[in-house]
Amino acid sequence: MKSAWKFFGSVKLAIVLFILITLASILGTLIPQGRSAAEYAARYGGSSGLFVSLQLTRLYQSFWYLALLLLFALNTVVCTVSRFGPKWRRAFGPSVEANSQTLMTMKVKNRFRLALPIAAAKDRIAGLLRSRHYRLTESAAANGVVLLARKRRLGRFGSDVVHLGLLVILIGGFTSGLGGHRADVPLLEGQTADIPHAAFQVRLDKFETEYYPRGEVKDWKSTVTVLENGTPVLTQVVMVNHPLTYRGFSFFQTSYGWDWDNPRLELEVRKRADAAFSKTVALKVGERAPVDDADVSHVVVRQFVPDFVMGEGNKVQSRSQEPNNPAAMVEAWKGEERVFSGWIFAKYPDFGQGHTAGQSALAFVLKNYSAAQYSVLEAAKDPGVNFIWLGCVLVTAGFFLAFYWPPREIRVVLEEVQGKIEVTAGGQAAKSRETFQSEFDQIFDSARRPA
């Protein structure tokens, strides 16, 4: 039991873990993470099976990597706890071992005699130490007194605060991993959606893309309303870097697009022989729109794409979500007879008309096309996040204490020797020893020869 405690608290184990975690982490950046089995097979051939079974392809979520992190957390706790007691006594305990012989073995020291009564000598030295913000504890010695002067005592605990912070961060990480959930919530303008695992709903009121004057995207803005039992409780604009937070859930702007499967279209029907004829119909994909003319009874749009390209095997595809080359596959009917069938292009009104449709008597113009925009919000419930921020604050505070709040300790023994008071002082500082030395010298120089 005792040896297990020693093992888990040893700094040697910490060094080994530092090195192992570093090497494992490097490995994870050399092997692409979380790709498909086929990709690994192509990349690594026969050894790809081994990679998968060693979880090298999900390395940071692997059992053994998490075990290393847990061991690291345990190591930090045991190491910190086992050193804490003595450190605490050193910083706050009422007395510290002090006799003039041991003080004289210290690096920072001084010894001199004062022709003063002991109370006056003590007051003079205590006054000087207090004026430099030392806190004093006095105790009796064999034939005199011992002054223990300490300042910046919290500085001793910098490392402990850092280690505690790290532990809190690790706890936060595991909490996020185990207790958190995330879901993408796609929303059309005006649409309301239930949020998985939450007792409220979210409605997208409006989605806008803002552009810089030269056309680059400046921001995506979703105006979102939170509804409780159908009642709106909060409306807020969600942008990248400006999430909405509500009841432990955060909503982030992650993606956007247009619902091109359900476009609103306007089609103008013309006749080549009759320039005066023009009829515009509004329609949706797959819907019969009556024209009610002797030559055309109705039209149908079979397919719509916002950015027309011919893909493999001459299949029509959309190159992107942007309406760069909107095209509609139009059919015109005269009763039961199909009189026109072909693609028409909003940006190239003259193209295609005679091409696929032969010598049709009809011509079409795709006058208007629009689709509702949708926005994808990520709904995240991450119960670990607050631990993370708390841990970060602790780590930062701990660093400050460890590096910039160096504790100092001065021990002074005053003894009666041959009718005088012999003063022996020794000092200790973990950091910035030179400044400490000069402070120490100033204090005892003025104690010896007051101005």
Place this chain on the structure above:
Amino acid sequence: MTESTLFTIAFIFYVAALLVDFASLFARREKWARTGLALAAAGLVFHTAALILRTVVSRHAPFTNMYESLSFLSWAVVVALIVFGRKTKVPKLGPYLMLIVVGLVALASSPLMPKGATPLVPALQSYWLWLHVSVTLLGEAFFAVAFVSSLLYLAADTEEKKEKLDSLSYRAVAVGFPLFTLGGLIFGMVWAYRAWGSYWTWDPKEVWSLITWFVFALYLHTRVVMGWKGKRSAIVAILGFLAALFTYFGVNYLLAGLHSYA
């Protein structure tokens, strides 16, 4: 004056500082080293003006492309040199650190680096970006000081010089490590959380920051707890800086990830 004029003037001062520093080293004129430091400080004034002007004109923090971040990193290394160069009696620190500065500035000015200020994509519009990048690069600048003094340690011949260089490395790490932790890891997590919704995604750049951080934690613990000093410490500090360098350059060019724009 335009930003690029100011930047060029700074560059000229830095090159002058470099020449004077090396002249002082080879001619063994310690007084010239002070002139070198003054020249570097003069360059820093122009460089600061260039950074401010760029910020004012582009209306965003100057950290959005490689040119801007190289410029800021070289600025930070000069700051680190002035912080440590005044007090430490290490004559070789100035020349070799200025060599790094001039190298970085030359790289920033090279035609490889597009200089144009592009408008910020949405993910970069955050004051956490300012904090994240500036504090991280400042931390890395102090790692550069530890790197140079550790290399000098390995090359030093007398015990006295070694002692000074060893302590200089430690003090530089003691400044760089907290800054790097705060900027690189903590502010990075805050920014990632606000922009992408998760504070940590094991993206290669994040992992390499963590690796860098672990190497310096190793440096600190072997030293403070196990009493390592000298050669072994110097090697760890050198590895730490190389990890930081890889995080900064290598990840962008050799590994793919979310941080691809900066």
